Amino acid sequence: xxxxxxxxxxxxxxxxxxxxxxxxxxxxxxxxxxxxxxxxxxxxxxxxxxxxxxxxxxxxxxxxxxxxxxxxxxxxxxxxxxxxxxxxxxxxxxxxxxxxxxxxxxxxxxxxxxxxxxxxxxxxxxxxxxxxxxxxxxxxxxxxxxxxxxxxxxxxxxxxxxxxxxxxxxxxxxxxxxxxxxxxxxxxxxxxxxxxxxxxxxxxxxxxxxxxxxxxxxxxxxxxxxxxxxxxxxxxxxxxxxxxxxxxxxxxxxxxxxxxxxxxxxxxxxxxxxxxxxxxxxxxxxxxxxxxxxxxxxxxxxxxxxxxxxxxxxxxxxxxxxxxxxxxxxxxxxxxxxxxxxxxxxxxxxxxxxxxxxxxxxxxxxxxxxxxxxxxxxxxxxxxxxxxxxxxxxxxxx
Numbered sequence: 001x002x003x004x005x006x007x008x009x010x011x012x013x014x015x016x017x018x019x020x021x022x023x024x025x026x027x028x029x030x031x032x033x034x035x036x037x038x039x040x041x042x043x044x045x046x047x048x049x050x051x052x053x054x055x056x057x058x059x060x061x062x063x064x065x066x067x068x069x070x071x072x073x074x075x076x077x078x079x080x081x082x083x084x085x086x087x088x089x090x091x092x093x094x095x096x097x098x099x100x101x102x103x104x105x106x107x108x109x110x111x112x113x114x115x116x117x118x119x120x121x122x123x124x125x126x127x128x129x130x131x132x133x134x135x136x137x138x139x140x141x142x143x144x145x146x147x148x149x150x151x152x153x154x155x156x157x158x159x160x161x162x163x164x165x166x167x168x169x170x171x172x173x174x175x176x177x178x179x180x181x182x183x184x185x186x187x188x189x190x191x192x193x194x195x196x197x198x199x200x201x202x203x204x205x206x207x208x209x210x211x212x213x214x215x216x217x218x219x220x221x222x223x224x225x226x227x228x229x230x231x232x233x234x235x236x237x238x239x240x241x242x243x244x245x246x247x248x249x250x251x252x253x254x255x256x257x258x259x260x261x262x263x264x265x266x267x268x269x270x271x272x273x274x275x276x277x278x279x280x281x282x283x284x285x286x287x288x289x290x291x292x293x294x295x296x297x298x299x300x301x302x303x304x305x306x307x308x309x310x311x312x313x314x315x316x317x318x319x320x321x322x323x324x325x326x327x328x329x330x331x332x333x334x335x336x337x338x339x340x341x342x343x344x345x346x347x348x349x350x351x352x353x354x355x356x357x358x359x360x361x362x363x364x365x366x367x368x369x370x371x372x373x374x375x376x377x378x379x380x381x382x383x384x385x386x387x388x389x390x391x392x393x394x395x396x397x398x
Contacts, residue, residue, distance in 0.1 A: 054083025155184025191223020217251035257287035
């Protein structure tokens with residue numbers, strides 16, 4: 001085309017991007033767009049580039065291109081927000097949404113779905129509630145996608161009753177909508193209610209998919225519905241035409257581990273048709289540490305052997321195995337685990353806390369001084385500690 005003296009236009013680049021099979025080709029198309037005489041006028045091509053960069057995991061290049069654009073529409077903003085959500089950059093996605101609001105660009109349903117996903121995963125309930133109010137205020141129809149996103153957000157942020165209210169008012173429920181409420185009930189420990197929803201879903205004519213089955217198996221696991229969970233798992237192929245994948249096996253192993261059926265869980269892992277991953281072995285290791293009749297060292301060592309190969313630098317596994325040895329007074333073995341961590345330069349990752357204030361999510365770690373108001377925070381904490389001592393209250397410090 002170029003050899004015949006014809007210049008590409010705004011319709012050419014999106015077609016070229018569809019033909020791209022890797023990041024190198026995407027960057028090649030990007031260079032052609034940059035060389036275009038009207039770089040900032042090809043907004044559709046630039047937006048498509050952002051989407052493709054994000055799809056290939058290069059959100060940094062996508063953000064750089066986004067920042068360079070002088071003109072952005074709702075599709076551009078949504079593509080960038082969704083890109084951050086896909087890469088699990090939830091805080092960045094919410095921050096970008098705030099800038100979108102301030103820019104005056106009108107949001108659409110897809111924007112709200114992406115933002116709600118970020119809120120759900122970050123626990124940003126205040127922003128999630130703002131989105132819900134925006135939907136109601138602007139009389140936006142609560143369709144299946146938006147209804148599922150709102151239900152999921154409320155459930156993951158701890159508001160299961162509100163999630164149920166939203167679910168009930170969604171008129172056209174699809175499999176995603178049902179999955180959101182079943183999964184929400186599952187994580188809240190409402191196993192019986194989740195299973196009831198599972199049967200109601202089928203009675204309404206909606207066929208469960210692989211995600212549905214993960215949700216209902218999780219519900220059975222959290223509620224201790226051992227036999228019901230095993231029945232659903234072993235009848236998946238026959239009743240729902242769904243082939244169990246590693247996540248389904250993970251749910252079954254978790255179910256058995258929570259029920260302290262460790263030998264049965266190990267047999268499931270040993271005989272599953274695919275290679276067991278670190279999640280399955282990790283569930284078994286954790287269960288071995290909390291066995292009612294004392295730590296199961298033999299099974300724990302089998303699990304740890306696999307985990308060292310799959311996750312050689314996961315500090316939690318080494319600490320857990322060391323604690324299992326210590327529980328059985330096997331001090332030499334416990335020391336070996338600690339020394340192995342030191343030899344491999346494996347450090348114990350500090351835990352963190354997250355709190356949302358005025359739509360802003362703050363993250364704190366032990367001894368963290370990165371927060372811009374850390375001096376005020378530590379000063380207030382010291383004041384509280386002094387006040388408690390004056391009131392003759394001895395705080396139990398770890």
